[in-house]
Amino acid sequence: MTDVYVPWPDRGPKQFRGPAKLIAALAVSIYRVFRLPIRRLAGLILFAAVGGGCVFAWAVFLLFRTVLQVQAHLVATGEVPVGKSIGLEKLRLGIEQLELLTPAWLLWPFQWLVVRDVIGVIGAIAFVSLLAMYAIWWERKTAGHIQSRLGPMRVGGWHGWSQSLADGIKCIAKEDFIPDRADRPLFRLAPYLCFVPVVIAFMALPFGVYWVFRELDVALLVILAMLSIDVMGVLIGGWASNNKWSVYGAMREACQVVSYEIPLGMSLLIPIMVVGSLSLSKAAEFQQGGWFNWLAWHSPWTFAAMFVYFIAAVASCKRAPFDLPEAESELVAGFHTEYSGFRWAVFFFAEYAAMFVVSGLLVILFLGAWDAPWVALAPEGWKDGALWQQLVYGVVFSGPLWFVFKCLFFIYLQMWMRWTLPRLRIDQVLYSCVQVMLPLTMLVLLCSVFWELWLPSSLAAFWVTKVISIVLALIGAVGAIAVLYVAYAGFSRRRALVGSQAVGRPLPGG
Amino acid sequence: MLEIGLSHYLIVSAFVFCAGIAVMTLKRNAVGILIGAELVLNAANLNFIACGRYRVGGLDGQIAAAFVIVLAAAEAAIALAIFLSFYNSHATIDVDHGDALKG
Amino acid sequence: MSLETVVFYIFGGLMVVSSLAIVVSRSIVRSAVWLLGTLVSAGVLYFLLSANFLGAIQLIVYAGGILILIVFGVMLTAKSPYVRFNARPREIAITALVGVILFAGLSGLMLATDWPAIPDAAPEREVRPVADIGRSLLTQYLIPFELVSVLLLAVMIGAAYLASPEKK
Numbered sequence: 023m024t025d026v027y028v029p030w031p032d033r034g035p036k037q038f039r040g041p042a043k044l045i046a047a048l049a050v051s052i053y054r055v056f057r058l059p060i061r062r063l064a065g066l067i068l069f070a071a072v073g074g075g076c077v078f079a080w081a082v083f084l085l086f087r088t089v090l091q092v093q094a095h096l097v098a099t100g101e102v103p104v105g106k107s108i109g110l111e112k113l114r115l116g117i118e119q120l121e122l123l124t125p126a127w128l129l130w131p132f133q134w135l136v137v138r139d140v141i142g143v144i145g146a147i148a149f150v151s152l153l154a155m156y157a158i159w160w161e162r163k164t165a166g167h168i169q170s171r172l173g174p175m176r177v178g179g180w181h182g183w184s185q186s187l188a189d190g191i192k193c194i195a196k197e198d199f200i201p202d203r204a205d206r207p208l209f210r211l212a213p214y215l216c217f218v219p220v221v222i223a224f225m226a227l228p229f230g231v232y233w234v235f236r237e238l239d240v241a242l243l244v245i246l247a248m249l250s251i252d253v254m255g256v257l258i259g260g261w262a263s264n265n266k267w268s269v270y271g272a273m274r275e276a277c278q279v280v281s282y283e284i285p286l287g288m289s290l291l292i293p294i295m296v297v298g299s300l301s302l303s304k305a306a307e308f309q310q311g312g313w314f315n316w317l318a319w320h321s322p323w324t325f326a327a328m329f330v331y332f333i334a335a336v337a338s339c340k341r342a343p344f345d346l347p348e349a350e351s352e353l354v355a356g357f358h359t360e361y362s363g364f365r366w367a368v369f370f371f372a373e374y375a376a377m378f379v380v381s382g383l384l385v386i387l388f389l390g391a392w393d394a395p396w397v398a399l400a401p402e403g404w405k406d407g408a409l410w411q412q413l414v415y416g417v418v419f420s421g422p423l424w425f426v427f428k429c430l431f432f433i434y435l436q437m438w439m440r441w442t443l444p445r446l447r448i449d450q451v452l453y454s455c456v457q458v459m460l461p462l463t464m465l466v467l468l469c470s471v472f473w474e475l476w477l478p479s480s481l482a483a484f485w486v487t488k489v490i491s492i493v494l495a496l497i498g499a500v501g502a503i504a505v506l507y508v509a510y511a512g513f514s515r516r517r518a519l520v521g522s523q524a525v526g527r528p529l530p531g532g
Numbered sequence: 533m534l535e536i537g538l539s540h541y542l543i544v545s546a547f548v549f550c551a552g553i554a555v556m557t558l559k560r561n562a563v564g565i566l567i568g569a570e571l572v573l574n575a576a577n578l579n580f581i582a583c584g585r586y587r588v589g590g591l592d593g594q595i596a597a598a599f600v601i602v603l604a605a606a607e608a609a610i611a612l613a614i615f616l617s618f619y620n621s622h623a624t625i626d627v628d629h630g631d632a633l634k635g
Numbered sequence: 636m637s638l639e640t641v642v643f644y645i646f647g648g649l650m651v652v653s654s655l656a657i658v659v660s661r662s663i664v665r666s667a668v669w670l671l672g673t674l675v676s677a678g679v680l681y682f683l684l685s686a687n688f689l690g691a692i693q694l695i696v697y698a699g700g701i702l703i704l705i706v707f708g709v710m711l712t713a714k715s716p717y718v719r720f721n722a723r724p725r726e727i728a729i730t731a732l733v734g735v736i737l738f739a740g741l742s743g744l745m746l747a748t749d750w751p752a753i754p755d756a757a758p759e760r761e762v763r764p765v766a767d768i769g770r771s772l773l774t775q776y777l778i779p780f781e782l783v784s785v786l787l788l789a790v791m792i793g794a795a796y797l798a799s800p801e802k803k
Contacts, residue, residue, distance in 0.1 A: 135638075208668060215671075239765055243691035247678075250699025254671060257706050261664055269710060276707045280700070300765055536643045539746055541680070544647045546741040548673065551654035554734040558722055561663050563709050567670050570701065571654055574677050577693075585684045587750050591763060591771050594686050598768070601689075601696050602783050606790040608701045612708040613797035619712045 064180035075152075076423065080416070082141065087232065088124050089132045092116040108133050142235045146224045154374040155186040161437050167516045168441040189367075196363040201264060204360065208262035213361070213368035216255030220375040223248035227382050228302050229422040230392045241302045242294065242387075245379060246287060249338060252376060253279045256340075256347060259369070260357035271356025274448055275347035279338050281452060285459040286334040292327040292470045293317045293387040302383075306391030312398035318388040319495035321487065323470035328388045330463050332432075335380035337451070339373065342440035346448050374433075381432035385425060392425040394418065395499075434509070541582035549575035562615045562625040566608060573604045642683055646676040658734075663713065667706050674698045688765045 060067065096102040096116045108116075113129055131137055159174065162185070166173025174182030200209055226241040226248075228234035238244055253275060260272025294300060296317060297308045309316050318328045337344040348356030358369050385391060400419040404411040417423055446454070477483050552571030559565055577597040584593020615625050622629050653672030660666050674697045681690035722730075772780050 205662070205664070208665065211668070238687065240687045240691040243688070243695060247691055247694030247699050250695060250703070251671075251675075253699070253703055254668075254706070257703065257710075258664070258668060261706070261710060273707065273710055276703055276710075280703055280707075283699070298766075536640055538750060540643065540647065541684070542745040543742050544650055544680075546738055546745060547651050548654045549741065550734045550738040551658050553737060554658045554730050555666075557730050557733070558658060558726065559663075559666075560722075563705055563712070564663055564666060566705060566708075567657060567666055570670065570697070570705075571657065571673065574673065574697075577689075578677060578680060581681055581684050581686050581689060583750075585686070591768055594689050594763075594768060595771060595776055597681075597686075597689055598692060598772075599779060599783060601692055602787065605696050605701055606787055608704055609794045610790055610797070612704055613794040615708055615712060616798050625712045 061180075064183055068180070068183050079145065079422075080413075082145075083233065085124070085129065085132055086138055088122060089129050089138075092120060092122070092129065093133060095120055139235075142225075143221075146221055146235065150221060150224065150371060150375045150378075153378055154371040155190060157374040157377070157433060158189070158370065159183065159186045160434075161440075164434070164437045165441045167512065168438070172516070193367040194364050198363040198365060199360070201360050204264050205262040208258050209360075210365070212255050212259030212262060213365040213372070214255070215258060216252055216372040217368050217375075219248040219251040219255075220372050220379060223379045224375070226302075227379060228306065228386070228391075229425050230416075230420075231303070231306075233392075233422045234303065237301070237303060239299070239301045242290065242300045242383070245302075245383060246283075246290070249376060249379065250279070250283055252372065255369075255372070256357045259361065260347075263357070263360035265360055267353040267355075268357050268359050271347040271349075271353050271359070274349075275340060275357060278340070278344065278346060278448075278451055278455075281455045282334045282337040282344075282459075285330055285455065285463045286338055288463045288467055289327040289331040289334060290383065290387060292324055292467060293320075295470060295474060296320055296324065302386050302391075305387050306393075309390045310393065310397075312393065313390070313395040313499065314492060314495045316388065316390040316495070316498075319491050319498055321470065321473050322490065322494065323466050323473055324388065325494050325498075326466045327463075327470070328384070330459060330466065331384060331388070332435075334455075334459060335384065336436055336439065337455070339376050339380055339436070341373075341377065341436050343443040343446050344451055345440070345445060346451055349445060351445075377433050377436055378429055381429040381436075382425070384432055385428040389428060392422060393420045394424050435505070438509070538582055538586040541578055541586075545575040545578040545582070548572075548578070560626050560628060562611075562618070562627050562630075565627065566611050566615075569607070569611075570604060573600055576600060639683060642679070646679040646683070649673075650676040650680070663709050664706065667702065667709060670705070671698060671702055674702060685763075688768055 092113065093102075093108065093116075096108060096112060099119075101112055101115065102108050108130075110127065110130055113133075117124060117129070159182070163173040163181070165171075174185040176182055177185045177188045200206055223245045225235040226238050226244045228237075228241070234241075256275045257272045260268040260270075260275070263269075293305060297305045299305065305317070317324050319325060340347050346356075347353075348358065350356075353359070358366055361369060390397075397419045400415060404415040404419075406412070407415075415421070473487075477487065548571055552568045552575060555568030555571060556565050559568065577600050580593045580597040580600070582593075584590065584596075618630065619625050650673050653669040653676070656669040657666045657673070660669060674693065678690045678693040678698065681687075681693055
C-alpha cells in the first residue's frame with residue numbers, strides 16, 4: 023500500500039562511462055588550464071578568430087582559382103584532355119609554366135569538382151551556423167541596449183561572447199521532446215525542411231566576383247523559390263505538433279508569407295528590369311563605380327522599391343513587427359511551441375540565415391553588391407595586382423567582406439525594428455499587404471516601366487534623370503549616415519542608459 | 533543504362549502519370565484528388581521538356597511546360613476555393629458526399 | 636559514370652519513390668509532404684535538362700505556391716491529423732491493376748516508338764538564356780500568353796468570389 027506513483031523517479035546524476043568519461047575529463051582539464059587567458063583575452067581571441075577565418079577562406083578561394091587557372095592552361099596547351107584528371111607531374115609542369123608558387127600536392131586534390139563542391143557546402147553550412155550563433159548573441163545585446171540593459175555579460179568573459187556557444191551546447195544536450203500524439207516523422211522532418219532550403223539559397227547567392235558556389239542565370243528565382251519552400255517547414259512543423267497554437271502559427275505563416283511573396287517578387291522585378299538579367303552577378307556588374315551608380319538611386323521608382331522590398335522581406339522572414347507565426351503573447355511560441363533542444367535551434371538557424379539571404383538580395387540588387395561606396399577611388403590595377411594589393415583592395419574597396427558588412431547592417435536594422443515596433447495584428451498584416459503594399463508595388467512597377475522605356479531620349483531628359491538620381495543618392499547618403507549615427511549614439515551611451523539597479527554595485531556572484 | 537537519354541525521362545514520367553491516376557481513383561479527400569492531378573500535370577511537363585531537349589530542340593517544349601505550370605496554378609487556386617465553399621456547406625471535403633445537385 | 640547520370644538516378648528515383656508514396660500514404664498531409672519530394676525532384680530534373688528557367692519556375696510556383704496552398708487547404712478542412720483514408724480492398728486491387736496495366740502499356744509504347752530525331756544532328760545541350768524565353772513569349776506565343784493572363788485574372792476574381800463568406 024506504500025506504493026506511490028512517482029512520475030519521474032529520482033535517478034541521481036548521470037554518470038559518463040567509457041570514451042564519454044575520457045572526453046569529459048579532457049574538456050574539464052583543458053578548461054582549467056585555459057580559463058584565465060580566455061577570460062582575460064576573450065575579445066582579442068574572438069577578433070583573431072574572425073580575422074583568421076576570413077584569411078583562411080581567402081586562401082581556399084585563391085587555391086580554387088589557381089586550380090581552375092592551371093587546368094585551363096593545361097587544357098589549352100594540349101597537355102591534358104578535357105575532363106580527365108591531372109597527374110602530379112603535369113600539375114607541376116603547369117604551375118611552372120604559369121610561374122606560380124603553389125606546391126603541386128596542395129593543388130592536386132582540388133582539381134575535382136566534387137571536392138570543391140563538398141568544401142563549398144561545408145563552408146556555407148559553417149558560415150550559416152556561425153552567423154546564426156553570433157546573430158543570436160548580437161540580437162540579445164541589441165535587445166538589452168534598447169531596453170536599458172546590458173544583455174548577456176557573463177559567459178566567456180568579454181560581453182558574454184560565448185553565450186550562444188553555451189546555449190548551443192545546452193540545446194544539443196537537452197532532451198529532444200516529441201509530444202505523445204504528434205506525427206513523429208513529420209515532426210522530425212520539419213526543422214530540416216526549414217534549414218536545407220536556406221542553405222541551398224546560399225549556393226546561389228554571390229558574395230563577390232567569383233565568390234559564388236554556382237553561377238546561375240536564374241539565381242534570383244532560385245533564391246526566391248528557396249525562401250518560399252522554407253515556409254513548408256514551418257507549416258509541417260506546426261501541423262505535426264498536433265497543438266492548436268502551433269497550427270494557428272503555421273496557418274498565419276502560410277497566409278502571411280504567401281501574400282507577401284507577391285510584393286516581394288514584384289519589387290525585385292524593378293531593379294531586374296533596369297539591369298535586364300536575372301543573374302545576380304550581372305546586377306552587381308551593372309552597379310560598378312561607387313555610390314552614385316547604385317541601383318537604389320537609379321530612379322525614384324527603384325528608390326521606392328527598395329523600401330517596399332525591405333518591408334516585404336522582413337514580413338517574409340517572419341521578424342517583428344510581422345512575427346505573427348510565433349507571437350509569444352498570443353500563441354505561446356507559435357509553430358515551434360512543441361520543439362525543444364536541437365530541432366528548436368535548427369529553426370532559429372534557418373530564421374537568421376533567411377535574414378541574411380534577404381539582406382543579401384537587397385544589397386546586391388539595390389546597394390552596389392560588394393563594392394564600398396568609395397570604390398571609385400581605388401588605385402588603378404590593384405584589383406588584379408600583387409597579393410597584398412589584392413588584399414587591401416578586398417578589405418578597403420570591394421570584396422566579400424563588404425558584402426557581409428552591408429548584410430549585417432540590414433540584419434541589425436531588422437533587429438532594431440524588432441525591439442522597437444509593436445507587433446501587428448494578423449488582419450492588419452494581411453490588410454497592409456493586399457490593400458497597401460500590393461497596389462503600391464504595382465504602381466511603382468508601372469511607373470518604372472514608363473521611366474525606363476517611354477522617357478524621351480533627348481539630352482534634356484537625360485540630364486533631368488541624372489539630376490534626380492544624384493539628388494536621390496545624396497538623400498540616401500544623408501539617410502545612411504543618420505541611421506549609423508543614431509545607432510552609434512545609442513550604443514555609446516548604453517552604460518549611461520542602463521537602469522540604476524544593475525550598475526554601481528557588483529553583480530551577485532562576481 | 534549509364535548514358536541518360538529520352539527514354540529514361542519517359543519512363544519516369546510514365547510512372548508518375550500512373551501514380552497520379554491511381555491517386556485520383558483511390559483518394560476520397562478532394563485535396564488528395566487535386567494532388568493526383570498535379571502529379572499528372574508534372575508528368576506531362578517532364579515529357580514536354582525532355583522531348584524539347586532531346587528531340588525537338590529549341591524552346592517549344594519549355595514554353596508549353598511554362599503554360600502548363602501557369603494553368604496548374606490557376607486550377608489549384610480555383611479548386612481550393614471550391615473545396616472551401618464545399619466545406620462550408622457540407623463540413624467535409626469527402627467527394628462521396630458531393631453527390632447532391634443542390635448546393 | 637558522369638555527374639549527370641548520378642543526379643538523374645538520384646532525383647528520378649526520388650520522384651518515382653515519392654509519387655508511389657503519395658499513392659500509398661493514408662494521411663493527406665503526408666501525401667502533401669511526399670508531393671514536395673516529387674515537385675522538387677522534377678525541378679532538379681528540369682535543371683538537368685538544361686531548362687534552368689523552368690526549373691526555377693517549377694520550384695517557385697509548384698513547390699513554393701501550389702503546395703503551400705494545398706497544405707493550407709488541408710489544414711482548413713481536416714478535423715485532426717488522425718484522419719486516415721480507408722480504401723476498400725476491392726478498390727485497391729482495381730487501382731493497382733489499372734495502374735500496372737497503364738504503366739506497362741505506356742512505357743512499352745514509349746520504348747517501342749521510334750521517336751523522330753532532331754532536325755539538326757546534335758541536340759541543343761547548352762542552356763538557352765532566359766531572355767530568349769521572354770522574347771518568344773512576346774512574339775511567337777503572344778496569343779496564348781495573353782489568353783493565359785486573362786485566364787489568371789478570371790481565376791483571381793473567381794477564387795475570391797467562391798471563397799467569400801457571404802454570397803447570395
